[in-house]
Amino acid sequence: MRGFKVVVVMLCVMVSGACAQFNQGTAAVPVVASHLDRIAARGELVVGMSGNQPPLNFISKSGELMGLEVDLAKQMADAMGVNLRTQSMAFADLLPALESGRVDLVLSGMTITPARNMKSMFVGPYFLSGKAILTREQTLADIRNPSEMNRPNLKIVALRGSTSQALVEDEIPDAKLSLAQDYDEAIQQLIRNEADIFIADYPICIISVFRYPDEGLISLITPMTFEPLGIGLPAGDPLYANWVENFLMLLDGSGELEELTNHWFGESSWLEDLP
Template structure:
């Protein structure tokens, strides 16, 4: 019996030592690739002001862009931005074509099954953009849940999910980006756009003579996060520590003030 117990103990000890050795020597594919290539490849839509947007001369600017640049600077690598339609961002990340995604992306349980999330770095909520002469005020989602209501939202977004869940009686018309969605409202093709409230409010500033109006009170709770590949705990841990430090030192609040406290940058947009 004593020999059996001793043998069992030796086997357990060997297993634990082997596991520790495997953990200690394990690699982190994302970080290894970033350091080797000396670049951080970040995916964004480039069409979600003020989070990411493209200026008249083709330059990418915005809250998310500055956050991505700060992440690249923190490890001394070049930032490489890849723009693509919003609904293609997470598939590109899962396929290994991106290191991470920062694009006004709401953290949801369904998305979290396929990718890891760090954050939130911003708390948003759904709002409605419409024309003053179409709808004077909307205080509840039920007020737009009618058969005669036509609504648009970014394809593949939580705004689309919101419309389909909260307003099943309305007709949904998807948009590839927010420029197209706002244009649908301006041309009266749809009666309203559902989007995160900063995007709705900025749209009012961008078109001051068009009679656009946006709700102020959000209709939902939307925590925005940074999406990373699953299965790479060290990369996730690094991103968590970066965000905690960036927030703790007050730099995240400074960034919010730049992009949400002043809308002068609107003049740079087409």
């Protein structure tokens, strides 16, 4: 009888251990919370921007961040019921900040490309742009098509980490390329005659002509490329991407996106806020 009791006790211990292991295994299955849950719990949407891409985003004379993308970010935060916090950083640092979790999304004139989409999700486009050149009239007169820029004596400046850099490296490899951390630095290189041509999205080039009226700058108005601007999101969260996609759809369908775009690209009153 004693031996029978020992066997029963051992069986109970074995069954209990197996149950414990089963429960632990079940509990070990991770439950992945959506970024939306974390944003809601934090009460804050953190958006990464360069802060120097007017009229998409820029820091005004008073130190306030303004622009089309700032307005979009504010509306997104309002729709989530949270506060907005913007993080200004160099353009090349935006996607690494997204991948490391320092920002919840990137909204900064970023073109949707296959290479970027390999690491991050993109929703959009919310604006269609294209590459243009900013230069002086004499330089532009010598260039009838982009292929004529491919010569060793031509100095081109572009934003580091941008599709403009990729365009020059792929299509204009013989030109001398200089990389700037931000648009202000690039334009100053042009003004100081350290560069012959600045290549960037056409809104930046056109705005720079009005921003520096005494520098003799001129822009090629017709965009050279197709640049769909999208919202960068962390990979692996379809609910978050679906929310942002539907937010843009509703904003577009209501006409609010068109109103915002017309304000920042069709009016000039905000130019007075540029530093």
